[in-house]
Amino acid sequence: MKNVRGIVFDLYGTLYDVHSVAAPCDRYHPGRGREMSALWRQKQLEYTWLRSLMGAYVDFEQVTHDALVFASHHLKLPLDRAACSALCQEYLKIQPFPEVPAALARLQAMALPLAILSNGSVNSIRSVVAASQLEHHFAHLISADSAQIFKPHDSVYQLAEQQMQRHRSELLFVSSNAWDASGARHFGYPVCWVNRAGNTFDELGQSPDHVIQGLEQLADWIAS
Known part of the structure; x- marks a missing residue:
C-alpha cells in the first residue's frame, strides 16, 4: 500500500x-x-x-x-x-455516482479513515451524505464553515489536516474538480484527480499525482 x-x-x-x-x-x-x-x-x-x-x-x-x-x-x-x-x-439530496458506494466500502475495508472536505455547510454535507445512507463510511465530515472562506483557500485544506491529525503528506486528496485538485496540491496534499469526462487539467502551476476515470480504480491504485 x-x-x-x-x-x-x-x-x-x-x-x-x-x-x-x-x-x-x-x-x-x-x-x-x-x-x-x-x-x-x-x-x-x-x-x-x-x-x-x-x-x-x-x-x-x-x-x-x-x-x-x-x-x-x-x-x-x-x-x-x-x-x-x-x-x-x-x-x-443529490445522488452519488454509481460506483461510489462500492468504492467507499473497499477503501474502508483497507482500514483507512475517510473524510469529506467540502465547501458545503455543515448541514449541507450531513444532509447529502445521510440521504444516500453513506454516512457510516466517513470518520470526518469537514465544512468550509469552520474557516469562513471557501476552497481553494489554504485555510480550508488545513482543516482536514487538523481534524484527521495527520500531516498533509500522509493524506490523499481526491477531487474531480481540477481547480480543487490544484488548490489541494498547492497546499501540499498528494492528489488524485477523478477525470470521468475526459477533461483537461487546469493550468494553475500544479499537476495531480494520479488520474483515474472513476472511484472504482482508487483502491486498486492505493494497494498497488
Whole structure:
C-alpha cells in the first residue's frame, strides 16, 4: 500500500453528481433542466470564489440559493419562491455516482479513515451524505464553515489536516474538480484527480499525482 494514512474527498462532483438536480429542474421547465443545472452549478462555483475574494462569506446554502436565482433570471425561466425553495432542497439530496458506494466500502475495508472536505455547510454535507445512507463510511465530515472562506483557500485544506491529525503528506486528496485538485496540491496534499469526462487539467502551476476515470480504480491504485 502507498504511504496513505487517510483519504480526503471533495463532495460536489466527486462523490456526488451535482447534475442529478437536472431532473427536478426539468419538472418545472421541461426540456431546460440540464441547461438550468449547468448554469446553476457554474454560478455556484463563481460565487464561492468571488465571495472569498470579497471577504463576504455566507454559507453554501445561501450561495446555492443565489446561484439558482441568477440562473432562472438569466435563462428567463420563472421560478417562484416555493419552486426555488424546493429546488434548493433537492441540492441537499443529490445522488452519488454509481460506483461510489462500492468504492467507499473497499477503501474502508483497507482500514483507512475517510473524510469529506467540502465547501458545503455543515448541514449541507450531513444532509447529502445521510440521504444516500453513506454516512457510516466517513470518520470526518469537514465544512468550509469552520474557516469562513471557501476552497481553494489554504485555510480550508488545513482543516482536514487538523481534524484527521495527520500531516498533509500522509493524506490523499481526491477531487474531480481540477481547480480543487490544484488548490489541494498547492497546499501540499498528494492528489488524485477523478477525470470521468475526459477533461483537461487546469493550468494553475500544479499537476495531480494520479488520474483515474472513476472511484472504482482508487483502491486498486492505493494497494498497488
